[in-house]
Amino acid sequence: MSQKTTTEPPKEKAYRKLYTSKLLRETMTLHILSTKTASQNGRLVxxxxxFPVEIPVAFDTVAAYPEQYGAIVGSEKCGPLxxxxxxxxxxxQELCSYARSSIGSVKKPEQSPLTGLPIPQALLACNNICGTVLGWYEAVSEMTGAPVYLVDTPPLEGDQPPHHLAYVKSNLEGLITxxxxxxxxxxxxxxxxxxxxxSNTxxxxxxxSLEAxxxxxxxxxxxxxxxxxxxIVALRGTQQAIDFYQAFYGEVKERVKQGLGAIREERVxxxxxxxxxxxxxYNFFNTLAKKGVVFPADSYTHAWSANIPRGEALESIAQVYSKIWLNKGLSAKIDKMCNLIKDYELDGFVLFSVRSCKRYSLGQMVTKEVITRRTGVPGVIIEGDMVDSxxxxxxxxxxxxDALLEMIL
Amino acid sequence: MSAPLSYDTVVSERRQLLQTIITPETSLVGYIYPHTPLELFFAHHLTPTLLWADHKTSGAYEASLQTFCCAYSRNLFSQRAKEQLPKLSAIAFPGGTCDSLQNLGDVWRARFHEDTVLRLTYPVARDEAAITYLTEELRGFSNHLEVTFGSKFSIDKYREAVALTAEFRAAAQFIVAARIFQPSIYPYPEYAKLIRQFFTAPGPHTLQQVEQVASEVQHELRTNQLIPSAEALRYGLLKGQIPELTATPERKGPRIVVVGGMIDPEGIAVLFENAKINAEVEEAQIVLDILSFSFRTVFHPPSNLQGDPFHELAQSIISAPAEPTQEGLPDRLHFLEVIFDKLKIDGLIIAEHSFCDPDQFEIPDMLKIAEKKKVLTVRLPLDPEFSDRARIEGRLQSFFETLSVKR
Structure with missing residues (x-):
């Protein structure tokens, strides 16, 4: 006797996949291939x-990003290795896991995802994101023989004084040389x-796309x-980045037009x-998506939002890259987060205390209290690392x- | 056999010493970064005091800082939270040196509203542009001190302070150079104490003590006809170079170098001396340390009294031996290699503060050089509280025992 079977429609996932993710994969794959070719041709940094990547791009070099490689290492779950x-x-083990995984991949590329980043001809660091980059790049330099150039952007308090701008500009002139x-x-x-x-485009x-x-x-x-x-991190200053973000923004606009959210049911x-x-x-954000939790804003991806004004090129670049908000101290960060909460009408916040990242993370306990006091929304701190699981x-x-959600719902 | 050294004594002596310079008129400014320009504070009628870690203070930072904040920062914060710091008119944080101290200043401001928090930002580079930048930072800092404390920059006070620090450094440098030739001439713990006394309470009284010791050391060296050799070495170290030694250094026991960042030299001395006693290798000697609160501060070139004071101070700070927070790893490694080659070094102690990124990045390359030069090494992961003291002393003991076998 044959048994009649019924085909149930596939269960809808709590989140919607972006169709431009295919284009993203293609764009980044081509970029990875271009870094390998550039390394062979002696033009990889x-x-x-x-870093003000517009300068090395203008010198026809290709830029590879160890931090992005760290993200790949993390996603591939081989951070601890x-x-x-x-x-x-x-x-x-107390050092930054981006640095450790990068150094580890230089040591053993054959055991690393994508066989590691191709060997560079120069290492270009800018300490506007943290002080760790200097020690990290100097360590890689000792291993690869590639010279390091540091663009020094001392942390700012308040407005950028003329001598600060002059100093950063002189660093950029040194970079040109x-x-x-x-x-x-x-x-x-x-x-x-x-x-x-x-880059501006x-x-x-x-x-x-973010503001949408x-x-x-x-x-x-x-x-x-x-x-x-x-x-936006790896291809700033190239047509490929523009091509991708035109498609990406198109999809974002389409979602807004149709009233489609990133998750099926947005509650928090x-x-x-x-x-x-x-x-x-995926696991972290999609698990929360099932509970109706969406994160319309974050403090990280908004970092690449400044335009280089038309004018004297190096001065303009010096201004923009000095004022990365991580370089402006805790109060600037708190202001920015409070504004995001207000502008994006958010119900609460999650601070991820990343053991690897002192510049980003130290101060989060104060941040949590101040933001709640100023905005009235609750927050929570969770602990961990970005690469070292x-x-x-x-x-x-x-x-x-969950405790945070109980406070909100 | 010597009696064990006590770190409790060290800490209580610091407190007592500080009391001797405090009068009702004293405006005491605590500072953290070893290259803070003391002369600038004196020029504004302020008295700078280095804020040392206190091994007995712990556990009051948890509501404000994560455990991965550097051990020194955590300890200072805990001292403040427990109101164990001396009474300060202000505290000066460095900017641009490391992420922990950068953020500590911000957190301090947020937590202790009543404190006057100052910040002087340093460049990471060490070129002419960096000197120009720091010149203007110092000028701005001076203006800020004038506004905050209502006391104008006094050129006379400034000159007195430049003389004070230059005389201290000259005397301390001579002791360092003399000890490289003849470490038994003045014990390392005593040297570390002199340094601590001066930076805790810089003034004529503590200068006199250093000069007195330098004079006694000089007298001893004269007997051995070592003064020209020591002077040549001192001059070389001041230039960041080590000349060929013109006399044979004393070698009663293993000759050891200590490297590290913002580690308390007296803390190292206590650990070292006690481990020596336990390992029964009393002849082992620290002949040189390359620590921030000792060698790197002592071998600061003096400020020139001619010209713009801020420019001269900036020049002096940038020309001082580089911290791991600054550019120049290849130069630092080369310097270490030359030390191994020329100073007849048997062992290297690498002191690393827990969660100190700048120090920890340099250690693997130092280990490689030591291995290449066949210098025995030991790593000491430290926090100011010596929370892992038994294990650290055990490591040092094994280090001494291996050194003895090797010799």
Whole structure:
């Protein structure tokens, strides 16, 4: 006797996948391939996420981002393995896991995702995001022989005084000389301005996409933004970034027009602070999506939102890259987060205390109190790391976020 | 056999010493970063005092700072939260040196509204542009001191202070150079104490003590005809170079160098001396430390009294031996290699503060150099509270025992 079977429609997921994620994958795959070619051709630079990348792009070099590679390592769940390679070399387990995984991948590329980042011809760091980048890049320099150039942007308190601007600008002039000598190419200011224009166009598209999340429901969730920020980090100043963000912003606009949210049922809107736990990024945000929790804004992906004004190129770049808000102290960060809560009409906030990232994380206890006092919304701190999953306790994080949700719902 | 050294005694002596310089008129400014320009405070009629970690203070930071904040920052915060710091008119934080201290200043402001929190920001680079930047930072800082305390920059006070620090440094540098040749001439714990006394209470009284010791050391060296050699070495160290030694250094026991960042030299001395007693290797000697609160501060070049005071101070700060928070790892590693080559070093103690990124990034490369030069090493992960003291002393003991076997 044959048994009649019924086919149930597939259960809808709590979150909606972006169709531009395919284009994102293609864009980033091409970028990875281009870094390998650039390395072979002697034109690859490693840069920090807050580096004025427009300058190396104007010198026809290709930029690879160790922090982005750290995100891949985290997502591939091999953070502890690669960090372990660095620890075998004597690097303390207390150091940044982006740095450790990067150093580990240089040591053992054959055991690293994508066989590690290709070997660079120069290491370009800017300390506007943290002080760790100097020690990290100097350590990689000792391993690879690639020279380091640091753009020093001392932390600001309040407005940028003239001597600060002059100092950062002189660092950029030094960078120009360094790039000219290292890559045997003269500086072309007009080309730099063109690259800056391309960078601005991509940044504007990205910023508009982020601001679209003020809508209810929010067209993007945290994981969407963290994954889609890859080109704004790695391809700023190129046409590829613009091509991607035109498509991306198109999809975001379409979602807004149709009233489609990033998650099916938006009940609670939260702010996210800090780098995410890459090894559980889908699991973390999608688990919360099932409870109706969306994160329309975060303090991290908004970092790439400043335009380089037309004018004297190096001065404009010095202004923009000095004023990255991580370089402006705790009160600037708190102000920004309070504004995000107000502008995006958020119900609460989650501060991820990332053991690796002192500049970002130290101060979160004060931040939590001040934000709640100023905005009236509750928040919670969860602890862990962005790459090293050994430092993360999923159950503890869930319990704390659940407690926050109880306060809100 | 010597009696064990006590860190309790060290800490209580610091407190007593501080009391001797406090009068009702004293405006005491606590500072943290070793290259803070003391002369600038004196020029504004303020008295700077280095804020040392206190091993007995712990556990009052948890509501404000995470455990991965550097151990020194946590300890200072706990001292403040427990009201164990001396009575200060202000506290000066460094900017641009490391992430922990950068954020500590912000958290301090938020938590202790009643405190006057100052911040002087330093460049990471060490070139002419960095000197120009720091010159203007110092000028702005001076203006801020004038507004905050209502006391104008006094050129006479400034000159007195430049003389004070220059004389202290010259005397301390000579002791350091003499000890490299003849470490038994003046015990390391005593040297560390001199340094601590001066930076806790800089003034004629503590200067006199250093100069007295330098004079006695000089007298002893004269007997051995070592003065020209020591002077040549002192001059070389001041330039960041080590000349060929013109005399054979004393070698009664293993010759050891200590490296690290903002670690208390007296804390190291206590651990070292006690472990020596336990390992029964009393002849082992620390012949040189390269610590922030000792070598790097002592070998500051003097400020030139001619010219713009702020520029001269900036020049002096940038020319001082570089901290791990500054550019120049290859130079620091080269310097260490030359130390191993020329100063007949047997062992290296690497003191690392818990969660101190700048120090911890440099350690693997130091280990490589030590291995290449066949210098035995030991890593001491420390926090100011010595919370893992038994294990640290055990590591040091094993280190001494291995050194003895090697010799």
């Amino acid at each position: 490693w840069v920090t996420s807050g 690669l960090c372990g390679f660095a620890e075998e070399l004597g690097f303390s 360094f790039m000219s000598e290292t890559f045997n190419q003269p500086y072309d200011e007009e080309k730099l301005l063109q690259v800056a224009d391309l 991509a940044v504007n598209l990205w910023t508009k 999340c003020k809508n209810k429901p929010s067209p993007l969730n945290c994981a969407d933004r963290f994954l889609s920020m890859a080109p 809107r939260l702010l996210w602070d800090n780098i995410p736990p890459w090894f559980t990024i 050994q430092q993360y306790n999923e159950a503890q994080a869930e319990t704390r976020v």
